[in-house]
Amino acid sequence: MNFNRHLILASNSPRRQELLRHAGFEFKVRTKEVDESYPEGTPPEEVAKYLASKKGAAYKIDHQNEVLLTADTIVKLNDEILGKPQNYEDAKRMLTALSGKKHEVITGVCIKSKEKEVTLDDTTLVYFKSLTEEEIDYYITNYSPYDKAGAYGIQEWIGMVGIDKIEGSFFNVVGLPVHKVYQALLSF
Template sequence: MNLSRPLLLASNSPRRKELLAGLGLEFKIRVKEVNEDFPEHLKRAEVAEYLASHKADAYQHDLQNEILLTADTIVCLGERILNKPANYEEAFEMLSALSGTSHEVITGVCVLIKEQKAVFHDITKVFFKKLTKTEIDYYIRNFQPFDKAGAYGIQEWIGMIGIERIEGSYFNVVGLPVQKLYTQLKALGLIS
């Protein structure tokens, strides 16, 4: 895969780095601290897109002949958005709430070039079995999921033992809807 210009990934996520590398794309990492607050009136998918777009705006004036990629993944239980847990207690509460039910993972993505900005999202429905307190405790203590929305990583132990099925893209839950990203890059004429 050849891109028509250099690709910058504005994320420190090891999972997003792996997924981009898996697409066969060369990229550099460029990260800035960006406030992740969002307007209260936004609906779930709008929040994910807003955050991805907002992150990209921080780079708008620095961009030369490059492609900037930003993303934000949120976990939604009904209308409640589960962010990254601050501590063990928050992680335990989130996983307990997700246990035995389904939720949606929404990743907003922004592809920014000097001439254009494309913002889109993908939604995956995830079904968790009923988790025991022992399973939740084991996962939090051994995997420290404090950098993950909803307090879990689908690719980790809890996903292996707890997720019964998903509807939609697995990679979206990992943190980047790579199929939609690839399609968008082609549509923008950035892949040759």
């Protein structure tokens, strides 16, 4: 992929890095701590895009040739946002809540350069089968999903055995709607 700009991925996520690499982009990773709070009353479907923009605002574009990409993924069950679990009990609570239900995975993305900024998002519906307590315990113990929204990674064991179907982009659930990001980056 011949992208003639210096792409900076502002994310520690190994999954986002892998997805961008597989999409053919070369990039540098640059990260900083950004407060991931959002205004109370923000509609859940707007939170991921808000946080991606907030992360983007934390960076200054130094050179004309740089393009920065930030992202945030949330899991929405009914109107509750399930972020990253704090501990084992929190992960178990989230997976128990998701068991046997449909939920939404929403990823917001901010791409910016010196001359422009684009924000986008994508939503995928995920349908979990009913999970047993043993399956939930096995997954948390063996995969430690503490860095994942909703306490799971679709590309891991639980996604293989516990998800009946999805509607939308698989890669969005992994953490980046690659099809939309690819098109947006080409516009830079």
